Amino acid sequence: MQMQRVDIWIAALLTLAMFSFLYKENPFYRVAEHVFVGVAAGHGVIVAVDSYLRPTVKSVVKDDQYIYIIPLVIGLLIYTRYVKSVAWLSRITIAFLVGIGAGIALTRQIKPFFLDQIAATIKPVWVAGKLGVSLNNIVLITGVVATLIYFFFTTSQKGVLKVTSTYGRWIMMIAFGAAFGNTVMSRISLFLGRAQFLMKDFLGVLH
Amino acid sequence: MTLSERLQSIDRRVIYLILAAVIVGVLLHPIGMPIRVGKETQTVYAALDALKPGSLFVLSFDYSASNVPELHPSAIAMLKHAFSKNVRVVLTALSPEGGMWANDALGVALQKYPDKRYGVDYINIGYKPGGQVFLEKLATNVKDACANTDASGKPLDSFPIMKDFRTAADVSLAASMTAGEPGYPQWIANYGEPNKVPITAATVAVGVSGAIPLVTSGHLKGVLKGMRGAAEYELLIKDKGTAVAGMDAQSLGHLTIVFFVLVGNIGYFLQRARARGRS
Amino acid sequence: MKRELPVVITSVVAALYVVASFLDIKAFNVMKSHLDKWFLIISASTILLGVINLYVVHASAIRRRKPGFVYSIILLAALAFTLILGLQETSQGRNYAQLYQYVLNPLSSTMYAILCFYIASAAYRAFRMRSVDAALLLGTAVIVMIGVVPLGDVLWQGFPKLSQWLLDVPNTAGMRGIMIGATLGAIATGIRILLGLERSHFGRAE
Structure with a gap:
């Protein structure tokens, strides 16, 4: 973002205050941390009001869409939780949100994240002339099945089940290892972003 | 203290200092290691590159400030690519801070393509709450989903681009710059799959492991993997930015962490060998 | 009722x-x-729920003069300032945009940037090849760490290929297994909610 000089100083000091926690906890860090929570919470409200609530209320009044007063009231019922005698009314808001959430889980997630994933796993275990592809397919199919068996707790895991679930655990260890490797990449990128800001915009030593 | 103990008990602040010094040092003196473009990045590029001029591309900013170094360069690069192909772009956000970053990305891309007109060649509908339900609504009735307002509060029907953007059927490709949820899983489940809209994504590197199964199952048309993916995309559009600039430092940062892991393990095995020798 | x-x-x-x-x-x-x-x-x-909860917790800390209550004052002041400014000129206003760019953006980014150092320290301290499981985790992590950056190509052409294979095959198998299991769990929970058997989201009975 384009920055002015004083603003850069403010941003840089706040950045350094946050980084100071790496040495040890100190008042500069705690001030920065509390400012962060306050501004972030306020920002969430402002954006929701601007992007949806304000235009919706306007359209209720302007376009005579009085039907939408009902969901507005249902939404506002959530605040009854702060008044003990009528606190149960807040459950009506939760009921609507959870009901629709459950409806979506039951309709939209089944195909891409369940059926299609099973379909994508059903692959030939032998592809003529392509040993590498065949081996990959075998690892993929057995890996998915073994991972699922690892989470199968209905009967105690003995014999074949135990061997399979151990294989499933190894497959997951490889997946978690890959995830960790990528997490390192993520975290270093985040520091790089701040280092680029401090060196380029604040100190001007990077071009 | 023995050598094995010493190797295993380096003060955390020493590790912090060395890591920071390596990253800052390489940022100041880049090595210029070649960056190879991976297959997933090429797939994303090809999906956007294949769009016809005038078709609609939805770019969703599903991240906040904390993920900017990884995702913002991808968003800017894809936006520039779309503008260069004369593809019309709808910017939106599932993250409350996303609308701000959409504006910022536009600011950068418009410096290169100043002739693009708001409301004609592109529009920023900004952040809208509701996550997956917003996407359900966006697929069937854009005006309702957005309370008929763009990011700055102006009525959507006052813009010409909105005449051609009413439902998901009008969209040729959607891309989610995903930091977590809501992000590409919702774009796939609630927008892409039910309406047959191709979905592509950029993800923070943390999310790469979870995204790959969806790439191999065909639900994602490729994926840009963190800052590396952004750097590869910047190279493909021949417009180097902050991601390419950070790749050398990224490499050496990784090497530093691997070095410390190895040091810790050498210490551990030395200790184990000594203990075995004693018994 | x-x-x-x-x-x-x-x-x-x-x-x-x-x-x-x-x-x-x-x-x-x-x-x-x-x-x-x-x-x-x-x-x-x-949307106000989170803000009200924050207010309740920190206002009570200030009233009771709990240790560190000064920070609660700072938090509430920052919250009030953001709300007043945002409501006055909307999130598109010039001053509000500056508040976002120069205060929230650096704070939020740096909060997560700190994790870069924690992950380095944690990897050094915790990653030990104590068992087959740990060796698989560590081995994969190291190969991926080197393979996903340009350095991998420079050191040995096999690093990026091996890293890509680990991601495409065993990682896909593990993550897909977890995805299928988790979706099955979400569907089961959805059915329980639909049938009225799942009520934990309403909190404890009065």
Whole structure:
């Protein structure tokens, strides 16, 4: 973002205050941390009001869409939780949100994240002339099945089940290892972003 | 203290200092290691590159400030690519801070393509709450989903681009710059799959492991993997930015962490060998 | 009534949503469209919840002069300032945009940037090849760490290839297994909610 000089100083000091926690906890860090929570919470409200609530209320009044007063009231019922005698009314808001959430889980997630994933796993275990592809397919199919068996707790895991679930655990260890490797990449990128800001915009030593 | 103990008990602040010094040092003196473009990045590029001029591309900013170094360069690069192909772009956000970053990305891309007109060649509908339900609504009735307002509060029907953007059927490709949820899983489940809209994504590197199964199952048309993916995309559009600039430092940062892991393990095995020798 | 009404509403709403999604009938499509819009309005109306909770916790800390209550004052002042400025000039206003760029942006970015150092220290301390499981985790992590950056190509051409194979094959197998299991769990929970068997989201009974 384009920055002015004083603003850069403010941003840089706040950045350094946050980084100071790496040495040890100190008042500069705690001030920065509390400012962060306050501004972030306020920002969430402002954006929701601007992007949806304000235009919706306007359209209720302007376009005579009085039907939408009902969901507005249902939404506002959530605040009854702060008044003990009528606190149960807040459950009506939760009921609507959870009901629709459950409806979506039951309709939209089944195909891409369940059926299609099973379909994508059903692959030939032998592809003529392509040993590498065949081996990959075998690892993929057995890996998915073994991972699922690892989470199968209905009967105690003995014999074949135990061997399979151990294989499933190894497959997951490889997946978690890959995830960790990528997490390192993520975290270093985040520091790089701040280092680029401090060196380029604040100190001007990077071009 | 023995050598094995010493190797295993380096003060955390020493590790912090060395890591920071390596990253800052390489940022100041880049090595210029070649960056190879991976297959997933090429797939994303090809999906956007294949769009016809005038078709609609939805770019969703599903991240906040904390993920900017990884995702913002991808968003800017894809936006520039779309503008260069004369593809019309709808910017939106599932993250409350996303609308701000959409504006910022536009600011950068418009410096290169100043002739693009708001409301004609592109529009920023900004952040809208509701996550997956917003996407359900966006697929069937854009005006309702957005309370008929763009990011700055102006009525959507006052813009010409909105005449051609009413439902998901009008969209040729959607891309989610995903930091977590809501992000590409919702774009796939609630927008892409039910309406047959191709979905592509950029993800923070943390999310790469979870995204790959969806790439191999065909639900994602490729994926840009963190800052590396952004750097590869910047190279493909021949417009180097902050991601390419950070790749050398990224490499050496990784090497530093691997070095410390190895040091810790050498210490551990030395200790184990000594203990075995004693018994 | 206090307990049953919300359960009935949840079940009815979930059932309507499921029926409307599976039957392509105009009346149902209209109903689903209304439900979606209602959800958006309801969820937007609940946005103050987090702020009120923050206020309750920190106002109480200030009243009781708890240790560090000064920080609570700073938090509430920052919150009030953001709200007043945002409501006055909207999130598109010049001053508000500056507040975002120069205060929230650096704070939020740096909060997460710190994790770069923690992950380095944690990897050094915790990653030990104590067992087969740990060796697989560590080995994969190291190969991926080197293979995903340009350095991998420079050191040995095999690093990026091996890293890509680990991601495409065993990682896909593990993550896909977890994804199938988790979706199955979400579906089971959805059915329990629809049938009114799952009530934990309403909190404890009075």
